Amino acid sequence: MDFRLLGEIEVRSAGRPLDVGTPRQQVVLAALVVDARRPISIEALVDRVWGHDPPANPRPVLYAHLSRIRGLLRQTAAPGDATAARIERRHAGYVLDIDPELVDLHRFRRLVERVEQVEQVDGRPSPCRQRDDRPCDEARAATLAEALGLWRGEPLAGLSGEWAAQVRASWHQRRLDAVVRWAQAEFRLGRPTAVISAVPDLTAEYPLAEPLECVLIQALHAAGRGAEALDRYGAFRRRLAEELGVGPGKELRSLYQSVLIGDRHPPREASPPALAHRTAAAVAPPVPAGTPPSPEVPPGPVDTAAAAPAPSSRPRVRTSHRRALLAVLVAVVLPAAMVSARVLRPDECGPEGSGGPPAAPVERARELFAAAEAFDREGRARDARAAVADAVRLWEELNGLDPDRNAPPLAPAVLRALDRAGVDFSVPRPELLSWLGDPVHTPYPAISQAILARGWRFTAPVFLDAVVWNYEHTPGTASPRAAADVHTDVLKAAVLEHTRTRHGTPVTEFDHLLAP
Structure with a gap:
């Protein structure tokens, strides 16, 4: 049995996809799967499914969706399988009792957390994190590549509503963070071409994600393709100006200068993708005091034009x-x-x-x-x-x-x-x-x-x-x-x-x- 949320919602049993019902039923299923093994109150379910515009009497409609989902889960259960997924009603609300390992979204989180645990010991960087350790980096790169390979598209694709949008935004951010960590491991392993092969497709999905541009520009520079790196910077700078009215951040500007002067050792670490949707207010320079001189020139014909520079x-x-x-x-x-x-x-x-x-x-x-x-x-x-x-x-x-x-x-x-x-x-x-x-x-x-x-x-x-x-x-x-x-x-x-x-x-x- 396999539940897939990193893309269109899918439930597969014995390798074959099952009918997950209408979009509204899919939202109910997703609301339970995202919080697998944790109770969700009826009020929270109603809010996730309908947001600020619920039907006049939402509970019967919700119960009908839950009944159909129970029928779907019964199709996935093998005879005598004690680990089959099931929905339980508890005092605190409804619980989807399912092994998180059967859900791509939770597998992604576990794999990324495994890397984070290796990098941290008692809240501080581990010795493996502090030195160039090829086995550690090989493990990091492989684990993060496995996690990123679970993505098939936009999380909860095709589902509308505020809750679904929030889930998508949160998991997109986690994906960007994982990509940056993976790229850093590949850099330390001396494999910039792997980053060059994988990241351009992601930048098309996240055109304003500055950390992605950082790792791609760094990879191009490390591979000796400085002109392409500068072209990427120019295109991204223009995109930021057109879409957000801002310029690149400090880290990307520093990397640009390294590429421009031919520094073969640009900054190695990219920040987490907190700047993926960065905005800034335009600040106009202060208007200094003073009386402006006005030339003694009328708006009419002027006959004494000085020669322009040769x-x-x-x-x-x-x-x-x-x-x-x-x-x-x-x-x-x-x-x-x-x-x-x-x-x-x-x-x-x-x-x-x-x-x-x-x-x-x-x-x-x-x-x-x-x-x-x-x-x-x-x-x-x-x-x-x-x-x-x-x-x-x-x-x-x-x-x-x-x-x-x-x-x-x-x-x-x-x-x-x-x-x-x-x-x-x-x-x-x-x-x-x-x-x-x-x-x-x-x-x-x-x-x-x-x-x-x-x-x-x-x-x-x-x-x-x-x-x-x-x-x-x-x-x-x-x-x-x-x-x-x-x-x-x-x-x-x-x-x-x-x-x-x-x-x-x-x-x-x-x-x-x-x-x-």
Whole structure:
């Protein structure tokens, strides 16, 4: 006799499946099997089966389901079998008297607990856990593989209701934890290819499970497939941003940096999958006090546009190694952890020419802007936009942490990015660079970030200073100091007004100003 809950509910006797009845009857059966050999009150059964919407008189309906389940269990019993499953009525409620070893869900739990008991002695790591012991790891890997092999699909598949959903969530979490433990054992055994073979299918089932991505990226790196590892990181980072509005966690960012610099010994232990469905609130940088200078530029025609930087002055990718690195960098958003307080001390973040090298995040932002230029020259517009978007995010992080030190060295790269987007200017270059490097007192960085991050490319020159003037003089609109404060509709209207006045175009739709 075999009861299977890790997938569609099945009851098998002598190798053949039995009819488990309607979905409602399956919920009653599952409610008893999940708590095998423990009494469940009638009230608890009603709640598990119907939740907040029980029938007017649920007990007779429940009794009918229990009667049919008893009939099902009689089919599984061999003549004279004293171990057959049966439902008993006790003072505390109904009990399904069955050997837990006959239930896949309980076998899974027992196997995982066996590994945990080996790893813990009196609540502390056991000697087997503390050292690299191949027999111990072989046993761990084999036991966890046996447990994971019991899964046939989503637990209680096809059953609706709040209780069934809670059971599924709980057992999915246990499965993720077991996968991570199994992968760690395989790493210690020097078998990353086993992880590479098994985990991708699981990441398709759990697309937001960060610990799974950790072990897969670590396995790819250990197998010498660093480029694939970085691609996985980039795809997962984008998925988190799109689905949850957050970035990767600390452990995954640390692993990414190890892969990026070619460290052959990345972090070995992945945390339990508590971050599988992590969410975070977006925190906008504080708006500093200060009076923003407004350029003496009317919204009308501007005739004294300064020359844009010559193409020959743009930095090129110097070596094939650097070019490959930049190509990888554009696939990911450099995480916020890379701009922590430690790496952003004032003595580490000086601008170019200040007597010391720039901080790593500042240099990486420059590299991303340079990568975008290289991609533009090659006609790879999509890659260029991705590189600029990543550079803008890092630039904004740097501005929020230490604007006086981090913004000025990035201003020239920002100006070149604006030029490629079709954004020009009519004030002297040194003055514009000064404004782009001063996010505290001017809206230029925030509005530039909004334009670049959206990937806009204009078919006719758009003067940044005129757009800023139009934006700030829109009634009821505050001067922005962060990209999050820039209202897209107001910005589009500011650009439209400028182009109509400057170029005399009759365009009324903003999208008509953009290059295809």
